[in-house]
């Protein structure tokens with residue numbers, strides 16, 4: 001089989017570059033006999049699964065456990081975002097799930113099939129964009145690339161679909177330009193179109209919006225949602241772009257130091273972290289004594305005093321504390337202008353989760 005287990009993953013990258021989206025026929029002694037199709041599984045079974053995946057690079061003092069006993073079960077027809085600081089193990093996890101590198105322990109399954117034991121079965125179901133634009137052929141035009149990758153699928157995409165995809169990634173004007181004449185962002189878009197054109201049930205995208213302009217990034221979000229909502233495909237993407245994750249993902253997996261530290265739907269994650277925090281705006285000023293009471297009762301913080309207006313935040317206000325806060329303010333000369341519930345965004349949650357893990 002073509003997998004290599006090496007501290008330097010250039011061989012994995014070469015595999016991605018030369019047979020980018022999943023045809024490893026004849027590589028490194030891998031059997032070329034057709035493997036049986038994946039067993040039909042009930043649609044409730046996860047389409048992608050990690051069971052105790054562990055991967056350490058190097059050995060001795062230099063050993064780095066990039067992925068540490070990771071379990072994941074990804075449902076069909078969902079968009080799952082993998083988030084984490086640099087070096088958290090996102091790319092290594094994706095490479096393990098693709099069978100591009102060997103785990104030290106655990107299993108990676110696509111549609112119930114072990115991708116290490118049966119890489120061709122796994123790859124038939126999976127398209128992947130890794131390492132930005134390294135997987136496209138730079139001497140071919142955009143259209144030639146997309147057409148080539150379409151042919152790797154079981155059912156080549158029709159020319160209209162190819163043109164539509166090229167248009168969707170905003171490259172219609174450059175369709176007949178060779179890739180080596182394109183900007184970095186345009187190469188990235190070509191790579192993306194090549195990944196999507198095979199119409200595989202599962203699509204892995206590592207940092208898909210890197211290098212894209214704002215408009216293309218918005219187009220990509222729409223395209224990803226369409227893939228999932230209308231075509232019932234499954235998308236697993238890693239990104240540092242919280243806006244993309246929040247806008248398109250159903251679920252988010254947060255990794256830190258090789259481990260999964262949160263795995264929730266976006267809605268659950270937001271509600272778990274939706275502490276009762278308020279931003280209070282007042283017309284008037286507060287005495288030092290009132291401020292001090294608010295600081296001790298509701299941890300009032302982030303004071304902003306401008307002219308005759310006062311603003312502060314009251315984090316984690318629970319039980320009767322909210323009414324006590326209002327009562328305290330009513331004893332002052334200040335009048336309420338507004339009291340707003342603060343909604344955390346994904347970025348704050350991400351920092352909160354990874355910071356508390358680091359503290360531990």
Ligand SMILES: Nc1ncnc2c1ncn2[C@@H]1O[C@H](COP(=O)(O)OP(=O)(O)OP(=O)(O)O)[C@@H](O)[C@H]1O
Pocket residue numbers: 006007008009010057058064065066084085086087088089090091092093
């Ligand atoms: N081929 C390799 N050889 C040795 N160490 C590696 C290799 N690839 C990754 N690592 C190490 O494994 C850890 C996880 O890396 P990985 O690329 O999976 O993280 P990541 O979450 O994708 O990071 P980033 O957000 O920076 O892309 C890091 O400490 C990294 O230095």
